[in-house]
Amino acid sequence: MANVFAIHSVGDSLVTFLRNTYPEQLRVPFPAEFKLISTGQLSTAEAEFDDAVTLMLHRVTVSEHLRNARPLDRPDSTPPLALDLHYLLTAWSQNAQTEQILLAWAASMLHGHAILDASSLTPEAAWDTDEVIHVVPSEVSSEDMMRIWDALAPSYRVSLTYTARVVRLDADALEPPPRVVARRLSLGEAS
Numbered sequence: 001m002a003n004v005f006a007i008h009s010v011g012d013s014l015v016t017f018l019r020n021t022y023p024e025q026l027r028v029p030f031p032a033e034f035k036l037i038s039t040g041q042l043s044t045a046e047a048e049f050d051d052a053v054t055l056m057l058h059r060v061t062v063s064e065h066l067r068n069a070r071p072l073d074r075p076d077s078t079p080p081l082a083l084d085l086h087y088l089l090t091a092w093s094q095n096a097q098t099e100q101i102l103l104a105w106a107a108s109m110l111h112g113h114a115i116l117d118a119s120s121l122t123p124e125a126a127w128d129t130d131e132v133i134h135v136v137p138s139e140v141s142s143e144d145m146m147r148i149w150d151a152l153a154p155s156y157r158v159s160l161t162y163t164a165r166v167v168r169l170d171a172d173a174l175e176p177p178p179r180v181v182a183r184r185l186s187l188g189e190a191s
Contacts, residue, residue, distance in 0.1 A: 001170035002125035059086035
């Protein structure tokens with residue numbers, strides 16, 4: 001289980017993985033940036049990226065399989081919030097060859113490395129050592145894909161969708177603030 005930084009950690013870890021594994025033999029003829037972006041960055045029609053691969057979280061759902069599963073080692077605790085993260089992986093280029101090579105390479109890398117363990121996730125989420133996130137391609141209908149892009153300002157770009165599952169948020173991971181305890185004492189002479 002992880003703390004509230006887990007959602008960002010998964011996206012950031014995926015982009016870092018792609019950036020760090022982009023091979024030199026592709027980097028020279030097809031230079032590219034790898035970015036984790038927000039939906040706000042795609043809110044204007046001018047939102048364009050030159051030769052880039054972007055990863056955008058477009059939906060978060062509660063895992064239907066682990067909705068109220070309690071940890072075995074803490075049966076009396078609050079169950080973790082189990083989430084599935086839905087990402088849109090998009091290649092950006094004005095050149096068809098560059099766009100398609102970037103998308104094909106990124107897809108093949110995520111296919112071959114579909115498991116993120118605690119060692120490959122950024123540490124700010126305080127992941128458990130046995131934590132594993134599966135990154136799997138997800139099917140989105142053409143209609144749903146068009147709805148996503150209609151909600152965004154730039155024109156449609158060829159994209160793939162992925163689901164990262166299961167991200168478990170520990171309700172107790174962040175220490176609650178200390179309780180306020182007030183006591184009034186008055187000093188004076190005893191009568």
